[in-house]
Amino acid sequence: MSNKLPKELQQLLQEGLAIPANPTALTKNLKLDERRQRALSRYYLDSGSGGLAIGVHTSQFEIREVGLYQPVLELGKEEMDAFCMKSGKTIFRISGVLGNTSQALKEAQISSDMGYHAALLGLAALKSRSNEELISHCKAVAEVIPLIGFYLQSSVGGGVLDFEFWREFSSIKNVVAIKIAPFNRYQTIDVVKGVAASGRAHEIALYTGNDDNIVADLLTRFSIPVGTENVKMNICGGLLGHWAVWNQKAVELFSRIKKSSSSDVTDLLTLGVKITDSNAAFFDSRNMFKGSIAGIHEVLIRQGFLEANNTINPREILSPGQKEEIDRVYQIYPELNDDAFVNENLDKWLR
Structure with missing residues (x-):
């Protein structure tokens, strides 16, 4: 299998997609709950x-x-295969790849062999390395599978990646996109400037992972x-943990933004504040995001997707007051949840 992204998939990525980050459904014994894992993928796919x-x-x-790792990817592949066969649609398939170079190469090969289109490359394990060492690592993985860069916020383990890194990273020919998720406007601009300086601004798709600034990111034109020109770029899509919940409404919002005119901007930015406030509850911003995974799980439990808040890391739990914050955003922003859609389809997805 070629490790280059076909043109039609690159075009799909650059046109902009709504991509949720798929959680892992576990039993109380921390075994993979296959039925609920499949239901999550079916939910996201049927949501659009x-x-x-x-x-x-x-x-x-x-x-x-x-x-x-491999079983979760395999279940996802099976559900995407089934959906594509039934619907005739193309679904962009992204795997997470991380760790030192040896581990990352192994995960990249597993992903490529399964037919995943690109790898979201995490660099948290290498955050003490120099730019030169990081770029060497990225080039090695890019030999195996197309790459999506990942600027992970520091509060959950990411390192600071400067303009020079992003310029050199963007020069790697098999880099197809970047997920910008530092939750920091200055660092977000560093990524965009780096891509522009690389000369590949029209080849690399920018995706927001800034769950605290989703709507504004998608409306911004850089x-x-x-040199002597102004390179124009926009963030064309989202690859977001926040979109793991209330996904059907998130897809509707994304479609509305893609079709919006200048007269819609004020209303969309107002809506964006509500979404950021909801994210503060889900991601536990008051406690430096310690409850981010547990918060997503809590919403999925309420909707019937997960049985309990089971996490491998025993420290991944709801923070004090976080459940009440989720209660609050459920109450004051009823237009943001997709509970009715889930209620109509949950039995089918769990079959």
Whole structure:
């Protein structure tokens, strides 16, 4: 299998997709709950998501430590295969790849062999390395599978990646996209400037992972001076843990943004504040995001997807007051949840 992304898939990625980060459904014994795992993927696909990201932060990085990385990817592949066969649609398939170079190469090969289109490459394990060492690592993995860069916020383990890193990373020919998720406007701009300076601004798709700024990111048009020209870029899609919940409404919102005119911007930005407030509850911003995975699980439990808040890392639990914060956003922003859609289809997805 070629490790280059076909043009039609690159075009799909650049047109912009709504891509949720797929959680991992576990039993109380921390075994993979296959029925509920399949239901989650079916939910996202039937909601209209254009791709799935599996084995990423929202999936729990620790699935690798308990032998669940490959099984989770396999279940996701089976559900995407079935959906594509039934619907005739193309779904963009992203795997999470991380660790040192040896581990990352192994995960990249597993992903490529399964037919995943690109790897979201996490660099948290290498955050003490120099830019030169990081770029060497990225080039090695890019020999196996197309790459999506990942700027992970520091509060959950990410390192600081500067303009020079993003310029050099973007120059790697098999880099097809970047997920920008530092939750920091200055660092977000560093990524965009780096891509612009690389000369590949029209080849690399930018995706927001800034769950605290989703709508504004998707509405922003960048104009970056490079030499004598201004390079114009936009964030074309989202690859978001936040979209693991209330996904059908998220897809509707994404479609509305893609079709919006200048007269819609104020209303959309107002809606964006409500979404950020909801994210603060889900991701536990008051406690430096310690309850981010547990918060996503809590919503999925309420909707019937998960049986309990089972996580591999025993420290991944709801923070004090977080459940009450989720109660609050459920109450004051009823237009954001997709509970009715889930209620109509849950039995089918859990079959």
